[in-house]
Amino acid sequence: MAPRPFAQWGVDLLGPFPPGPGQVKYLIVAIDYYTKWVEAEPLASISSANCQKFMWRQVVTRTSPPQSSTDETPFGLTYGVDTVILVEVGEPSPRLLLGGGNKAVKKDLIDETRQMAHLTETAIKQMIALRYNGKVLKRSLGEGDLVLRRNDIRLPTPGEGKLAANWEGPYRVREVLGKGAYKLESLDGSEVPRTWNMANLKWFYS
Known part of the structure; x- marks a missing residue:
């Protein structure tokens, strides 16, 4: 032992x-x-x-x-x-x-x-x-801002596979929930399901 x-x-x-x-x-x-x-x-x-x-x-x-x-x-x-x-x-x-x-x-x-x-x-x-x-640049969005969202955190687009675009949109910020969380809507006004974090969004410049 x-x-x-x-x-x-x-x-x-x-x-x-x-x-x-x-x-x-x-x-x-x-x-x-x-x-x-x-x-x-x-x-x-x-x-x-x-x-x-x-x-x-x-x-x-x-x-x-x-x-x-x-x-x-x-x-x-x-x-x-x-x-x-x-x-x-x-x-x-x-x-x-x-x-x-x-x-x-x-x-x-x-x-x-x-x-x-x-x-x-x-x-x-x-x-x-x-x-x-100290090196991180904080980003925040406001209601009405246009954004793109990541395309790799949901089911892949059928038929596209690895050739699918990394970002999709644009979408409009519908509601600011705080702490980097947002509600989105399509440009026609229909709500996008679930909330989205700033880490998965980026500004859309038209």
């Missing part, structure tokens, strides 16, 4: 299967005995180098390195301790000798650590949102 999460892994190689995209025909699978967490990756060939790359990419780097958004490791935020690779068990690394191990096992601080990581992640998301929104 595994004593703790990610302490013991089982690795298996499956195949050959019928070749897929990229000529992959083998599958390498790793499962943690404690949490039953599964990682898998298709391979074109089986070699020791491929197996080492898989374990490093899918197992070690997903649990050990601190994430830039939280400055904490996913493993540490989940279980309150840092992962320790087998090499560090036999030959203590500088991280453990300098007190990193003692700091990691203070489980009474995990709630505070998680809270600080959440605040850091929230601050980064807000910064990214402000930077993105």
Whole structure:
């Protein structure tokens, strides 16, 4: 029995299967005995180098390195301790000798650590949102404006297929519902079913 999460892994190689995209025909699978967490990756060939790359990419780097958004490791935020690779068990690394191990096992601080990581992640998301929104040009329509609507968000036009036009119309804005939603009508005054978002509309210039 595994004593703790990610302490013991089982690795298996499956195949050959019928070749897929990229000529992959083998599958390498790793499962943690404690949490039953599964990682898998298709391979074109089986070699020791491929197996080492898989374990490093899918197992070690997903649990050990601190994430830039939280400055904490996913493993540490989940279980309150840092992962320790087998090499560090036999030959203590500088991280453990300098007190990193003692700091990691203070489980009474995990709630505070998680809270600080959440605040850091929230601050980064807000910064990214402000930077993105600063470059976005807001568009709004008024009643009576003529618009075109996207032609690829409903059933395709029979007989046209991929050659169908991307936009159709024009239509007239019948009602402004707010938050980028509008009611449309045809030029003859008949109402167009459902509401339409600004993301699916654009101005029509006659």
